[in-house]
Amino acid sequence: MSYKMKRTFLLFFAMLTMGSVAWAQSDEKEGNNSFAMYAKTADFKHLENARKFSDNAYKERRDSNAYKNNLLRALVYSSLAVADSNRSLKYSKDPIDEAKFALARLNDEQLNYENEAQITYIHRKLGNAHLILGRRALNNNKYEEAYNHLKQVDTLSKGDIKVNHNLSVLASQLEKDEEAINYYNAYLENKGTSSAEDVLILADLYKKAGNQNERLNVLLTGSDSYPDNKDILFQIINIYSGNGSYDAVVPLIEHAIRLEPENVELNYLAGYAYEVTGNRKQAEQYYKTTLELDDNNYNANFELGLLYLRDFVSDTASIENKDLAEKYLLKANEIDPNSVNALQSLAVLFNKSGDTIQYERVSNQLNQNTFN
Numbered sequence: 001m002s003y004k005m006k007r008t009f010l011l012f013f014a015m016l017t018m019g020s021v022a023w024a025q026s027d028e029k030e031g032n033n034s035f036a037m038y039a040k041t042a043d044f045k046h047l048e049n050a051r052k053f054s055d056n057a058y059k060e061r062r063d064s065n066a067y068k069n070n071l072l073r074a075l076v077y078s079s080l081a082v083a084d085s086n087r088s089l090k091y092s093k094d095p096i097d098e099a100k101f102a103l104a105r106l107n108d109e110q111l112n113y114e115n116e117a118q119i120t121y122i123h124r125k126l127g128n129a130h131l132i133l134g135r136r137a138l139n140n141n142k143y144e145e146a147y148n149h150l151k152q153v154d155t156l157s158k159g160d161i162k163v164n165h166n167l168s169v170l171a172s173q174l175e176k177d178e179e180a181i182n183y184y185n186a187y188l189e190n191k192g193t194s195s196a197e198d199v200l201i202l203a204d205l206y207k208k209a210g211n212q213n214e215r216l217n218v219l220l221t222g223s224d225s226y227p228d229n230k231d232i233l234f235q236i237i238n239i240y241s242g243n244g245s246y247d248a249v250v251p252l253i254e255h256a257i258r259l260e261p262e263n264v265e266l267n268y269l270a271g272y273a274y275e276v277t278g279n280r281k282q283a284e285q286y287y288k289t290t291l292e293l294d295d296n297n298y299n300a301n302f303e304l305g306l307l308y309l310r311d312f313v314s315d316t317a318s319i320e321n322k323d324l325a326e327k328y329l330l331k332a333n334e335i336d337p338n339s340v341n342a343l344q345s346l347a348v349l350f351n352k353s354g355d356t357i358q359y360e361r362v363s364n365q366l367n368q369n370t371f372n
Helices: 003-041 044-056 061-065 067-083 095-104 109-114 116-139 143-156 164-173 177-188 196-208 212-225 230-242 246-259 264-276 280-293 298-314 319-335 340-353 356-371
Strands: none
Touching: 003 044, 003 067, 044 067, 061 067, 067 095, 067 116, 095 116, 109 116, 116 143, 116 164, 143 164, 164 177, 164 196, 177 196, 196 212, 196 230, 212 230, 230 246, 230 264, 246 264, 264 280, 264 298, 280 298, 298 319, 298 340, 319 340, 340 356
16 A cells, blocks of 8 residues: 555544544533533423433443543433433433443542532432332332332432431331441431430330440430430330439439329339438338329338338337338238248248247248248
């Protein structure tokens, strides 16, 4: 081939190449114009046109590496993922996947900074697209599928679309306890939308995880926000009493009783907490209140009898204390004839008072219970 002919061919191919690039640039430009019209009017036909131009600008390998082409494609297909949520148009790949593929190629930090608003738009649209699919899956009881879509919503929208509550509920239903805890914690940070029920659910998740400290912390924080919620307050009191921390029960118990004054167990617990912490007078009062509500309450009869027994032991001349101790301990024995504690306390009482007949009766009953 002569030099002149070779030069002619090179010029010809150069012109072809330039023409191809120019055509791709034209498609990208027209696509952006159409997309701008769609953004302005929300007219779907402009989005369809933008798609056609974007597809034309994305045919060659080098086109798919061009930043502007990928940005346009991500804008167009993320919009289609929402605007055409029923997929009325034909696609070789789902619009969500097309948009994500193009988005992943936007890896120029400087250009990303310059196009931050468009990229935020893409993320939000993709988040909304997954939200639509998540709701559909939820309506069809496809909880795992719904959960996965909502996780995508949370990730893509960077928290702009609030789905933490739904994620926490779904994670809990799917027994993804650790993830449920994380989502509930994130949701509870927004006190304007969270509820006392959310506090209780999170506390229960920590209980299932065996983390009592975090469970208590959640309930205490929840009690600050919902001081009159009985369920939260009662759980806190139960945790403290279960740990034997009656000094922590005392500051809470009277508020709890104001919320539920006829609760027998609360009134008894108040009496016991005050007794353990050294407030005999309050203990006596709450034991009596418990018996006013339920005179057959074994624990209140027994503990009240013990109070008077201790008084009598320290002052054997006090006939009143002896009679009161006998009254309540006998009642406890009547309620539960096999209770060793009540029998032993009666044995001490009758021994101190010199009532030999009653002492022998109680001692015989204790011996029978021991060998039965």
